[in-house]
Amino acid sequence: xxxxxxxxxxxxxxxxxxxxxxxxxxxxxxxxxxxxxxxxxxxxxxxxxxxxxxxxxxxxxxxxxxxxxxxxxxxxxxxxxxxxxxxxxxxxxxxxxxxxxxxxxxxxxxxxxxxxxxxxxxxxxxxxxxxxxxxxxxxxxxxxxxxxxxxx
Numbered sequence: 001x002x003x004x005x006x007x008x009x010x011x012x013x014x015x016x017x018x019x020x021x022x023x024x025x026x027x028x029x030x031x032x033x034x035x036x037x038x039x040x041x042x043x044x045x046x047x048x049x050x051x052x053x054x055x056x057x058x059x060x061x062x063x064x065x066x067x068x069x070x071x072x073x074x075x076x077x078x079x080x081x082x083x084x085x086x087x088x089x090x091x092x093x094x095x096x097x098x099x100x101x102x103x104x105x106x107x108x109x110x111x112x113x114x115x116x117x118x119x120x121x122x123x124x125x126x127x128x129x130x131x132x133x134x135x136x137x138x139x140x141x142x143x144x145x146x147x148x149x150x151x152x
Contacts (some may be wrong), residue, residue, distance in 0.1 A: 002035075002140040003115055005088070006065065007108040013090055014104065017065045017083045017112075024135035026078050028053035031137045038066060060102070086143060087150040095150065098121065100126055116142040 003018040009115050021024050023032040036047070038046060038061070046059035046069065058072040069080045082088055097103045102136030113121075123129055133151060 002142055003066075003082070004112045005104075005108075005115060005118060006112050007104055007110065009105050009108065009109050014088060015065055015086055015092060016067045016082050016086075018067070018069075020140060021082065021085075022139065023051075023057070023059075023069075024052045024072065024078070024080065024137070025055055025057060026052060026071070026076055027073050035138045038069075038139065041070065056066065057121040080123070085137070087147065092150055094121070099152070100149065102126070115146060116140075117143045 001019040003016055006015040006017060009017060017068070019038050020035045021038070023036045024030070030052070031101050032052065038044075041061050041063055044060045046061050048056065048058045051057050055073055060070040060072065062068065067082055069082075071078045071080060084108075090129050093104050099115040100122060104118075106122070119130060126146040130148055134150040135144055135147055139147070
């Protein structure tokens, strides 16, 4: 599983619970070669790791649903906001409805759905396989397919 979408509607919209994501080092300005797997946190503390460039990174989250990761490097703090990175804002779900005739709220309101399962459902709904695109960051095929939908 890369991540789940929690379809709540109203002012909550769609929440994300991300388990696999790219990590960016602000010291060397590069993404880690592999996708990072979030295995949980305790009181918001996720992990400490040594980056390829030798920099030490410390990761924190919201300690519940993971919609962002804070990346601490020396005295710097950067926020990796998954809604921004993966194009998962209201405007993106409106595009999904208007351009692909797939209303995520109508089909999945008050449910959780894995991104990979959402992609399969969209493909079935439209009768077409979505071609993944290359991303600027390491990504799963499901994310590459979602990004493809949002780029067209």
